[in-house]
Amino acid sequence: MTLEIDQENKDEFWLRANGSNLCFTIVEFALITGLKCNGNEEDFAVDATSNNRLLVDYFYGGKNVKKEHLIKCFDDKRWESSDEDAVKVSILYFIHNFIFSQQNDVPIPIRDFVIVDNGTYEQFLWESCHSNP
Incomplete structure:
Protein backbone atom coordinates (compact mmCIF):
# COMPACT_ATOMS: atom_id res chain seq x y z
CA MET A 1 0.00 0.00 0.00
CA THR A 2 1.43 3.37 -0.94
CA THR A 25 3.90 21.60 -4.41
CA ILE A 26 6.96 20.77 -6.48
CA VAL A 27 8.82 23.64 -4.79
CA GLU A 28 7.91 22.35 -1.31
CA PHE A 29 8.89 18.82 -2.34
CA ALA A 30 12.31 20.11 -3.41
CA LEU A 31 12.76 22.11 -0.20
CA ILE A 32 11.79 19.22 2.07
CA THR A 33 13.79 16.51 0.30
CA GLY A 34 16.66 18.59 -1.06
CA LEU A 35 16.15 16.83 -4.40
CA LYS A 36 15.74 18.47 -7.78
CA CYS A 37 12.32 18.35 -9.42
CA ASN A 38 12.82 19.46 -13.00
CA GLY A 39 15.20 18.88 -15.86
CA ASN A 40 15.75 16.32 -18.59
CA GLU A 41 15.47 12.69 -17.48
CA GLU A 42 17.34 11.58 -20.61
CA ASP A 43 20.49 13.22 -19.22
CA PHE A 44 20.56 10.38 -16.67
CA ALA A 45 20.21 7.41 -18.99
CA VAL A 46 22.47 4.52 -17.98
CA ASP A 47 23.46 1.26 -19.58
CA ALA A 48 21.17 -1.39 -18.07
CA THR A 49 23.99 -3.94 -18.36
CA SER A 50 26.49 -1.88 -16.38
CA ASN A 51 28.08 -3.46 -13.34
CA ASN A 52 27.46 -0.82 -10.73
CA ARG A 53 29.65 -1.09 -7.63
CA LEU A 54 26.72 -0.86 -5.19
CA LEU A 55 24.91 -3.63 -7.06
CA VAL A 56 28.01 -5.82 -7.11
CA ASP A 57 29.01 -5.23 -3.47
CA TYR A 58 25.61 -5.30 -1.76
CA PHE A 59 23.14 -6.97 -4.11
CA TYR A 60 25.30 -9.71 -5.63
CA GLY A 61 25.44 -7.93 -8.98
CA GLY A 62 21.67 -8.21 -9.25
CA LYS A 63 19.92 -6.73 -12.26
CA ASN A 64 16.49 -7.08 -10.67
CA VAL A 65 16.85 -5.69 -7.15
CA LYS A 66 13.49 -5.25 -5.50
CA LYS A 67 12.61 -2.77 -2.80
CA GLU A 68 12.45 -5.62 -0.27
CA HIS A 69 16.15 -6.41 -1.00
CA LEU A 70 17.07 -2.78 -0.38
CA ILE A 71 15.15 -2.80 2.91
CA LYS A 72 16.98 -5.97 4.01
CA CYS A 73 20.36 -4.47 3.07
CA PHE A 74 19.52 -1.32 5.04
CA ASP A 75 18.19 -3.23 8.08
CA ASP A 76 21.20 -5.60 8.10
CA LYS A 77 23.68 -2.70 7.67
CA ARG A 78 25.60 -4.70 5.04
CA TRP A 79 27.96 -1.85 4.24
CA GLU A 80 30.18 -2.90 7.17
CA SER A 81 32.84 -0.25 7.75
CA SER A 82 32.19 2.05 4.80
CA ASP A 83 30.53 5.28 5.93
CA GLU A 84 30.26 6.41 2.31
CA ASP A 85 28.36 3.27 1.34
CA ALA A 86 26.15 3.60 4.43
CA VAL A 87 25.12 7.05 3.21
CA LYS A 88 24.49 5.79 -0.34
CA VAL A 89 22.35 2.85 0.80
CA SER A 90 20.49 5.21 3.14
CA ILE A 91 19.80 7.63 0.27
CA LEU A 92 18.40 4.80 -1.85
CA TYR A 93 16.34 3.65 1.14
CA PHE A 94 14.92 7.16 1.64
CA ILE A 95 14.08 7.57 -2.04
CA HIS A 96 12.36 4.20 -2.36
CA ASN A 97 10.58 4.15 1.00
CA PHE A 98 9.48 7.74 1.39
CA ILE A 99 9.46 9.41 -2.01
CA PHE A 100 8.23 6.51 -4.13
CA SER A 101 6.69 4.35 -1.34
CA GLN A 102 5.81 1.57 -3.78
CA GLN A 103 5.17 -2.09 -2.96
CA ASN A 104 8.12 -4.17 -1.69
CA ASP A 105 8.21 -6.42 -4.77
CA VAL A 106 8.74 -3.51 -7.20
CA PRO A 107 12.19 -3.58 -8.88
CA ILE A 108 14.48 -0.59 -8.37
CA PRO A 109 15.85 0.83 -11.63
CA ILE A 110 19.58 0.30 -12.15
CA ARG A 111 19.69 4.02 -12.95
CA ASP A 112 18.97 4.78 -9.28
CA PHE A 113 21.96 2.76 -8.09
CA VAL A 114 24.23 4.38 -10.67
CA ILE A 115 23.23 7.98 -9.97
CA VAL A 116 23.37 7.55 -6.19
CA ASP A 117 26.77 5.87 -6.45
CA ASN A 118 28.23 8.59 -8.72
CA GLY A 119 26.55 11.47 -6.84
CA THR A 120 24.41 12.80 -9.68
CA TYR A 121 21.21 11.90 -7.79
CA GLU A 122 21.27 15.47 -6.44
CA GLN A 123 20.63 16.80 -9.96
CA PHE A 124 18.11 14.12 -11.00
CA LEU A 125 14.47 15.21 -11.46
CA TRP A 126 12.87 12.87 -8.89
CA GLU A 127 9.40 14.39 -8.80
CA SER A 128 8.79 13.97 -12.52
CA CYS A 129 9.36 10.21 -12.38
CA HIS A 130 7.91 9.46 -8.94
CA SER A 131 4.86 7.73 -10.36
CA ASN A 132 6.91 5.69 -12.81
CA PRO A 133 10.45 5.19 -11.45
Whole structure:
Protein backbone atom coordinates (compact mmCIF):
# COMPACT_ATOMS: atom_id res chain seq x y z
CA MET A 1 0.00 0.00 0.00
CA THR A 2 1.43 3.37 -0.94
CA LEU A 3 0.95 6.67 0.84
CA GLU A 4 0.44 8.69 -2.33
CA ILE A 5 -3.07 9.81 -3.21
CA ASP A 6 -4.01 9.76 -6.90
CA GLN A 7 -5.00 13.20 -8.12
CA GLU A 8 -5.04 15.15 -11.37
CA ASN A 9 -2.71 18.11 -10.67
CA LYS A 10 0.81 17.15 -11.83
CA ASP A 11 2.26 20.14 -9.92
CA GLU A 12 1.19 18.69 -6.57
CA PHE A 13 2.18 15.61 -4.59
CA TRP A 14 -0.52 14.35 -2.19
CA LEU A 15 0.05 11.87 0.67
CA ARG A 16 -2.26 10.36 3.25
CA ALA A 17 -0.57 9.96 6.65
CA ASN A 18 -2.11 9.37 10.07
CA GLY A 19 -5.58 10.09 8.72
CA SER A 20 -4.63 13.44 7.19
CA ASN A 21 -4.14 14.44 3.56
CA LEU A 22 -0.90 16.32 2.94
CA CYS A 23 -0.28 18.34 -0.21
CA PHE A 24 3.14 19.45 -1.40
CA THR A 25 3.90 21.60 -4.41
CA ILE A 26 6.96 20.77 -6.48
CA VAL A 27 8.82 23.64 -4.79
CA GLU A 28 7.91 22.35 -1.31
CA PHE A 29 8.89 18.82 -2.34
CA ALA A 30 12.31 20.11 -3.41
CA LEU A 31 12.76 22.11 -0.20
CA ILE A 32 11.79 19.22 2.07
CA THR A 33 13.79 16.51 0.30
CA GLY A 34 16.66 18.59 -1.06
CA LEU A 35 16.15 16.83 -4.40
CA LYS A 36 15.74 18.47 -7.78
CA CYS A 37 12.32 18.35 -9.42
CA ASN A 38 12.82 19.46 -13.00
CA GLY A 39 15.20 18.88 -15.86
CA ASN A 40 15.75 16.32 -18.59
CA GLU A 41 15.47 12.69 -17.48
CA GLU A 42 17.34 11.58 -20.61
CA ASP A 43 20.49 13.22 -19.22
CA PHE A 44 20.56 10.38 -16.67
CA ALA A 45 20.21 7.41 -18.99
CA VAL A 46 22.47 4.52 -17.98
CA ASP A 47 23.46 1.26 -19.58
CA ALA A 48 21.17 -1.39 -18.07
CA THR A 49 23.99 -3.94 -18.36
CA SER A 50 26.49 -1.88 -16.38
CA ASN A 51 28.08 -3.46 -13.34
CA ASN A 52 27.46 -0.82 -10.73
CA ARG A 53 29.65 -1.09 -7.63
CA LEU A 54 26.72 -0.86 -5.19
CA LEU A 55 24.91 -3.63 -7.06
CA VAL A 56 28.01 -5.82 -7.11
CA ASP A 57 29.01 -5.23 -3.47
CA TYR A 58 25.61 -5.30 -1.76
CA PHE A 59 23.14 -6.97 -4.11
CA TYR A 60 25.30 -9.71 -5.63
CA GLY A 61 25.44 -7.93 -8.98
CA GLY A 62 21.67 -8.21 -9.25
CA LYS A 63 19.92 -6.73 -12.26
CA ASN A 64 16.49 -7.08 -10.67
CA VAL A 65 16.85 -5.69 -7.15
CA LYS A 66 13.49 -5.25 -5.50
CA LYS A 67 12.61 -2.77 -2.80
CA GLU A 68 12.45 -5.62 -0.27
CA HIS A 69 16.15 -6.41 -1.00
CA LEU A 70 17.07 -2.78 -0.38
CA ILE A 71 15.15 -2.80 2.91
CA LYS A 72 16.98 -5.97 4.01
CA CYS A 73 20.36 -4.47 3.07
CA PHE A 74 19.52 -1.32 5.04
CA ASP A 75 18.19 -3.23 8.08
CA ASP A 76 21.20 -5.60 8.10
CA LYS A 77 23.68 -2.70 7.67
CA ARG A 78 25.60 -4.70 5.04
CA TRP A 79 27.96 -1.85 4.24
CA GLU A 80 30.18 -2.90 7.17
CA SER A 81 32.84 -0.25 7.75
CA SER A 82 32.19 2.05 4.80
CA ASP A 83 30.53 5.28 5.93
CA GLU A 84 30.26 6.41 2.31
CA ASP A 85 28.36 3.27 1.34
CA ALA A 86 26.15 3.60 4.43
CA VAL A 87 25.12 7.05 3.21
CA LYS A 88 24.49 5.79 -0.34
CA VAL A 89 22.35 2.85 0.80
CA SER A 90 20.49 5.21 3.14
CA ILE A 91 19.80 7.63 0.27
CA LEU A 92 18.40 4.80 -1.85
CA TYR A 93 16.34 3.65 1.14
CA PHE A 94 14.92 7.16 1.64
CA ILE A 95 14.08 7.57 -2.04
CA HIS A 96 12.36 4.20 -2.36
CA ASN A 97 10.58 4.15 1.00
CA PHE A 98 9.48 7.74 1.39
CA ILE A 99 9.46 9.41 -2.01
CA PHE A 100 8.23 6.51 -4.13
CA SER A 101 6.69 4.35 -1.34
CA GLN A 102 5.81 1.57 -3.78
CA GLN A 103 5.17 -2.09 -2.96
CA ASN A 104 8.12 -4.17 -1.69
CA ASP A 105 8.21 -6.42 -4.77
CA VAL A 106 8.74 -3.51 -7.20
CA PRO A 107 12.19 -3.58 -8.88
CA ILE A 108 14.48 -0.59 -8.37
CA PRO A 109 15.85 0.83 -11.63
CA ILE A 110 19.58 0.30 -12.15
CA ARG A 111 19.69 4.02 -12.95
CA ASP A 112 18.97 4.78 -9.28
CA PHE A 113 21.96 2.76 -8.09
CA VAL A 114 24.23 4.38 -10.67
CA ILE A 115 23.23 7.98 -9.97
CA VAL A 116 23.37 7.55 -6.19
CA ASP A 117 26.77 5.87 -6.45
CA ASN A 118 28.23 8.59 -8.72
CA GLY A 119 26.55 11.47 -6.84
CA THR A 120 24.41 12.80 -9.68
CA TYR A 121 21.21 11.90 -7.79
CA GLU A 122 21.27 15.47 -6.44
CA GLN A 123 20.63 16.80 -9.96
CA PHE A 124 18.11 14.12 -11.00
CA LEU A 125 14.47 15.21 -11.46
CA TRP A 126 12.87 12.87 -8.89
CA GLU A 127 9.40 14.39 -8.80
CA SER A 128 8.79 13.97 -12.52
CA CYS A 129 9.36 10.21 -12.38
CA HIS A 130 7.91 9.46 -8.94
CA SER A 131 4.86 7.73 -10.36
CA ASN A 132 6.91 5.69 -12.81
CA PRO A 133 10.45 5.19 -11.45
